[in-house]
Amino acid sequence: MGKISAEVRRVALQLMEAILEGLGLGKDYQHEEFERGLQLLQVNCYPKEPEGESAIGLAPHSDHGFLTILLVSCPGLEVLDRSSDTWRVVQQPRHALHVHVGDYMEVLSNGRVKTVVHRAVLNPGEARISMASIHSFAMHEKVSVAKKLVDEQDPEKYKESSFSDFLDYLMSNADKKRMSFLESLRI
Ligand SMILES: O=C(O)CCC(=O)C(=O)O
Numbered sequence: 001m002g003k004i005s006a007e008v009r010r011v012a013l014q015l016m017e018a019i020l021e022g023l024g025l026g027k028d029y030q031h032e033e034f035e036r037g038l039q040l041l042q043v044n045c046y047p048k049e050p051e052g053e054s055a056i057g058l059a060p061h062s063d064h065g066f067l068t069i070l071l072v073s074c075p076g077l078e079v080l081d082r083s084s085d086t087w088r089v090v091q092q093p094r095h096a097l098h099v100h101v102g103d104y105m106e107v108l109s110n111g112r113v114k115t116v117v118h119r120a121v122l123n124p125g126e127a128r129i130s131m132a133s134i135h136s137f138a139m140h141e142k143v144s145v146a147k148k149l150v151d152e153q154d155p156e157k158y159k160e161s162s163f164s165d166f167l168d169y170l171m172s173n174a175d176k177k178r179m180s181f182l183e184s185l186r187i
């Protein structure tokens with residue numbers, strides 16, 4: 001587990017640099033904050049789909065960090081196509097990793113790069129395991145819109161927040177039907 005986490009972290013940081021460069025911020029933008037950031041591993045185990053029923057394994061959501069790298073044992077991942085508001089099945093080439101952009105990437109880029117809304121459905125043929133590696137800043141480090149991506153036509157669209165603010169948000173809304181964390185940050 002230690003080796004795969006370290007390798008996945010290396011890939012995530014390299015992808016982050018490429019995205020930052022693509023946004024015109026330069027690959028070293030907030031380099032230290034990314035370097036000392038958090039990596040969270042979440043392992044999901046789903047049972048086989050009961051016969052004749054279709055069932056959701058993990059409800060629709062977006063991930064809170066900058067990037068998620070996902071390893072899955074078999075198909076079951078679906079992403080929301082924003083243009084048609086329909087779910088698209090994600091193909092699963094053998095041994096391929098999936099990369100999701102998360103909420104903090106949408107915040108940092110001032111909405112230029114959109115978070116991916118996704119869900120997992122149960123697989124009729126077999127039980128399923130997935131391992132999500134989520135990459136974010138450190139617990140109390142604030143993520144904010146890059147000032148270079150703000151101007152009169154494109155005002156700042158999100159409030160700053162940290163991972164600890166995200167946890168507080170989850171706790172405070174635990175028993176309510178709630179808007180997503182990202183929606184709560186919209187200005
Ligand atoms: O199991 C999957 O394919 C998705 C897992 C996921 O979205 C998550 O852990 O955040």
Ligand SMILES: [Fe+2]
Pocket residue numbers: 061062063068118132
């Ligand atoms: Fe997810």
